[in-house]
Amino acid sequence: MTGIHGRRGPFTDGDTVQLTDPKGRMHTITLREGSTFHSHKGKVEHDELIGQPDGSVVRSNTGTAYVALRPLLIDYTLSMKRGATIVYPKDAAQVLVEADIFPGARVVEAGAGSGAMSNWLLRAVGENGMVHSYERRADFAEIARKNVERFYGGPHPAWKLTVGDLVEELDETDVDRVFLDMLAPWECLDAVAGALIPGGLLCCYVATTTQLSRVVEGLREDDRFYEPRSWETMLRTWHVEGLAVRPDHRMIGHTGFLVVARRLADGAEAPERRRRPAKGAYGKDFTAAREQDGRGPAQTAPGTAPAVGGDAPAEAGVPQAPETPGAGPQAPETPDAGPEEPGTTGE
Secondary structure: OOOHHHOOOOOOOOOEEEEEOOOOOEEEEEOOOOOEEEEOOEEEEHHHOOOOOOOEEEEOOOOOEEEEEOOOHHHHHHHOOOOOOOOOHHHHHHHHHHOOOOOOOEEEEEOOOOOHHHHHHHHHHOOOOEEEEEEOOHHHHHHHHHHHHHHHOOOOOOEEEEEOOHHHHOOOOOEEEEEEOOOOHHHHHHHHHHHEEEEEEEEEEEOOHHHHHHHHHHHHHOOOEOOOEEEOOOEOOEEEEOOEEEEOOOOEOOOOEEEEEEEOOOOOOOOOOOOOOOOOOOOHHHHHHHHHOOOOOOOOOOOEOOOOOOOOOOEOOOOOOOOOOOOOOOOOOOOOOOOOOOOOOOO
């Protein structure tokens, strides 16, 4: 099942069609014999589209031209009915690539929201894969179910939707990938680790910097996961009109952060990650915030040594420069190199 985009041939009764007017406004309709599409630009009879090839142009009774196309999945997700906020296409594309969603993969998703990400995951795993989506709210789950079934023309054989909490309901094992789009994904790490195969991958989608910090630090403290990576993606379109070629004034900026981490084999102990934290990164403010949240005293950051005489921890195995002038040997001064050559920065 490839969904609306995979269908070929002329439009038929029951097809979903996207009508685009000269200003780029899109209207998604379902063709029915004898029905009519109405807008402030007039009306279009469905019968005028039924039997026409994909990519036809039809006019309303007032003369407005519409381009009729079967919608792409990106068009469908942006125009479908929503309960929860969707994962936008720019982030969905990153999930499919960075989480390496492959045909035949067994994927767990929580929460399902409006079903946008479920559609992308199902497209990627194919009929031989499996996507098990969890959603706490029954009303959101119903919206997701309708959106998925409308796009694929009925129930997808590789999709299972469960209304309930992931931690309480998850009973899958040998899962290849887990995608978490929820308020507190760090609360699910134990359940996820038990479901993922060795080498499996967890991908989290969070909206705020505080959520990003909690989930990354939670993954670092869980010795069943390797060092997480985190990033965000921004999308800027361009205006191209003759000699006027410039970035558009509006762009899709921050929508969310993505975090990925791989599952280690049982009993495996990852080597310390060598990194130099910024001064104060694991200092008093970090410790106080952890204790206030009830997470206990802060542990030493992986790949770092405990701080001595200050807030900034020293990197493990790396000698630190003395703080007091004259307390240790100083590097010899560089002899005067004379005037800089033309064109050099001197840096």
